Amino acid sequence: MTNQPTASVPFQRPWHDYLKFSTDHKVIGIQYLLMSFCFFLVAGLLAMIIRAELLTPQLDVVDRSLYNGLFTLHGTIMIFLWIFPANVGLANYLIPLMIGAKDVAFPVLNAIAFWLMPVVGVLLIGSFFLPTGAAQAGWWSYPPVSIQNPSGNFINGEFLWLLAVATSGVSSIMGGVNFVTTVWKLRAPGLTLLKMPVYVWTILSAQILQLFCLPALTGGAVMLLFDLSFGTTFFDPFNQGNPIIYQHLFWFYSHPAVYVMALPAFGVFSEILPVFARKPLFGYKTVAISSFLIAIQGTFVWVHHMFTSATPNWMRMFFMASTMLIAVPTGIKVLAWTATVWRGSLRLKTPMLFCLGGILMFLFAGITGIMLASAPFDLHVNNTYFVVGHFHYVVFGTVTMAIYGAIYFWFPKMTGRMYNEAWGKLHFALTFIGANLNFFPMHPIGLQGMLRRISSYDPEYTAWNVVASLGAFLLGMSTLPFIANMVASAFQGRRVGNNPWNSLGLEWTTPSPPPEENFEVIPTITVEPYGYDRPVDLTTEVTT
Numbered sequence: 001m002t003n004q005p006t007a008s009v010p011f012q013r014p015w016h017d018y019l020k021f022s023t024d025h026k027v028i029g030i031q032y033l034l035m036s037f038c039f040f041l042v043a044g045l046l047a048m049i050i051r052a053e054l055l056t057p058q059l060d061v062v063d064r065s066l067y068n069g070l071f072t073l074h075g076t077i078m079i080f081l082w083i084f085p086a087n088v089g090l091a092n093y094l095i096p097l098m099i100g101a102k103d104v105a106f107p108v109l110n111a112i113a114f115w116l117m118p119v120v121g122v123l124l125i126g127s128f129f130l131p132t133g134a135a136q137a138g139w140w141s142y143p144p145v146s147i148q149n150p151s152g153n154f155i156n157g158e159f160l161w162l163l164a165v166a167t168s169g170v171s172s173i174m175g176g177v178n179f180v181t182t183v184w185k186l187r188a189p190g191l192t193l194l195k196m197p198v199y200v201w202t203i204l205s206a207q208i209l210q211l212f213c214l215p216a217l218t219g220g221a222v223m224l225l226f227d228l229s230f231g232t233t234f235f236d237p238f239n240q241g242n243p244i245i246y247q248h249l250f251w252f253y254s255h256p257a258v259y260v261m262a263l264p265a266f267g268v269f270s271e272i273l274p275v276f277a278r279k280p281l282f283g284y285k286t287v288a289i290s291s292f293l294i295a296i297q298g299t300f301v302w303v304h305h306m307f308t309s310a311t312p313n314w315m316r317m318f319f320m321a322s323t324m325l326i327a328v329p330t331g332i333k334v335l336a337w338t339a340t341v342w343r344g345s346l347r348l349k350t351p352m353l354f355c356l357g358g359i360l361m362f363l364f365a366g367i368t369g370i371m372l373a374s375a376p377f378d379l380h381v382n383n384t385y386f387v388v389g390h391f392h393y394v395v396f397g398t399v400t401m402a403i404y405g406a407i408y409f410w411f412p413k414m415t416g417r418m419y420n421e422a423w424g425k426l427h428f429a430l431t432f433i434g435a436n437l438n439f440f441p442m443h444p445i446g447l448q449g450m451l452r453r454i455s456s457y458d459p460e461y462t463a464w465n466v467v468a469s470l471g472a473f474l475l476g477m478s479t480l481p482f483i484a485n486m487v488a489s490a491f492q493g494r495r496v497g498n499n500p501w502n503s504l505g506l507e508w509t510t511p512s513p514p515p516e517e518n519f520e521v522i523p524t525i526t527v528e529p530y531g532y533d534r535p536v537d538l539t540t541e542v543t544t
């Protein structure tokens with residue numbers, strides 16, 4: 001396992017293989033990553049239009065209903081077509097390699113789950129071109145707004161939105177069954193639960209959580225579709241329906257969804273920090289088990305999104321306490337990461353920078369999260385930009401940063417080549433500065449009372465909005481060095497050996513890129529991961 005450049009890249013596939021149906025988890029993983037990044041660019045473009053509109057207090061770029069469509073689809077595409085599938089792509093690529101398996105448990109199901117996602121994309125983006133325009137009810141699609149259908153057309157933006165969300169739900173359930181079975185059944189001999197890398201723990205926890213909670217949303221979406229299109233009145237308050245029940249069904253999944261998005265990011269931090277600090281992950285077992293605790297606790301907090309939905313006080317108290325309790329296992333992780341880098345010999349390569357930046361922004365998101373968990377505070381800032389600021393520090397500042405870090409870190413494994421470090425650092429600097437300029441101002445203007453989902457605003461909020469918009473445009477530009485770097489390096493980057501980072505992870509013992517079926521002989525695992533303090537190169541102890 002050295003840094004020797006190799007003469008050729010033996011198992012490299014031609015690029016057009018990634019456009020075809022394949023059941024190899026590595027191909028599917030890269031397909032997910034490529035597809036979701038394209039959707040990230042689309043949703044980012046929608047955000048740029050939103051931010052262009054918000055540069056000035058008055059309405060000047062789009063009209064109000066298009067604005068509604070823009071933020072609805074921005075949020076929906078970012079969640080269902082960027083964060084989720086990008087995480088699934090990484091997990092697809094990494095899980096079999098990390099557990100010493102030849103592939104996932106159900107390769108065909110895996111491929112079908114992937115090919116459903118472009119359908120979701122067509123349904124959502126296509127809805128902009130309908131005469132009714134795209135859905136306008138926000139990414140949570142609350143009734144009664146979402147079931148009004150003023151145009152009277154059977155095919156309308158909301159209709160396609162609901163089909164898209166239900167389809168994406170089916171794909172995610174297939175993925176969940178596949179991941180849980182793979183980790184449970186296909187681990188290499190000796191790889192007990194408490195020897196598994198934290199990333200595998202986070203995927204297992206997130207996918208169990210997903211399987212448990214997702215049916216609530218998929219069921220809620222189908223019922224909403226019936227209310228919208230087939231005359232039922234489950235959620236129609238004017239006909240004995242109850243819109244609050246939809247909110248429960250929605251958030252029973254969509255709060256845990258935050259953990260389905262964030263747990264893999266915690267896994268990525270836990271994999272990358274020890275490599276670049278050359279120290280074992282502090283408190284490995286506690287960090288691993290915390291993933292599961294976060295998933296369990298995450299199931300009991302959803303009503304913190306409904307403090308203002310005529311929720312009785314006893315319920316507010318319960319959910320306030322349960323939400324604050326999540327800070328315990330989450331805090332354990334942050335402490336463990338801090339202790340891991342503490343006095344380590346840090347190598348500040350691009351993946352490490354994205355992790356450190358991501359953890360810093362997560363810390364900030366955690367603080368505003370605890371503030372929001374307090375019902376009396378939330379009653380004031382609910383529906384303001386404070387909330388939008390808080391969750392963008394999670395979904396962008398933490399999860400998107402982690403995905404970027406992961407792509408840089410495993411790029412040499414996926415391609416057998418190295419990315420360009422200077423361009424990577426430029427990308428990090430633009431992203432970190434752009435993200436903070438973009439999302440920090442949302443907190444002060446939120447506290448001052450600026451509502452979310454509005455296209456024109458009181459002029460007193462102008463200054464912070466201009467800063468936020470400039471940050472957003474910087475973020476838009478930050479993707480350019482990334483794209484250039486990835487494309488150029490994938491074809492012409494410096495060739496590297498199997499393990500350029502000197503990592504102890506099992507995936508680095510395979511050739512880069514790994515051959516079909518990954519391992520010639522299934523390895524036997526004898527040691528805990530992250531043994532960076534031991535004198536010998538532990539990859540030799542992972543016997544084959």
Ligand code: HEM
Binds near residue numbers: 048051138392
């Ligand atoms: C790329 C940079 C991004 C920018 C500039 C941006 C900007 C914005 C803005 C200005 C809004 C508020 C719209 C409003 O309330 O009027 C918004 C809403 C939202 N964003 Fe982002 N965002 C970005 C990335 C992301 C990411 C990565 C996610 C991942 C999940 C995301 C998810 C959402 C969601 C769920 C909403 C709420 C939509 C709604 O109100 O229904 N955003 N974004």
Ligand SMILES: [Cu+2]
Binds near residue numbers: 258302
């Ligand atoms: Cu929540």
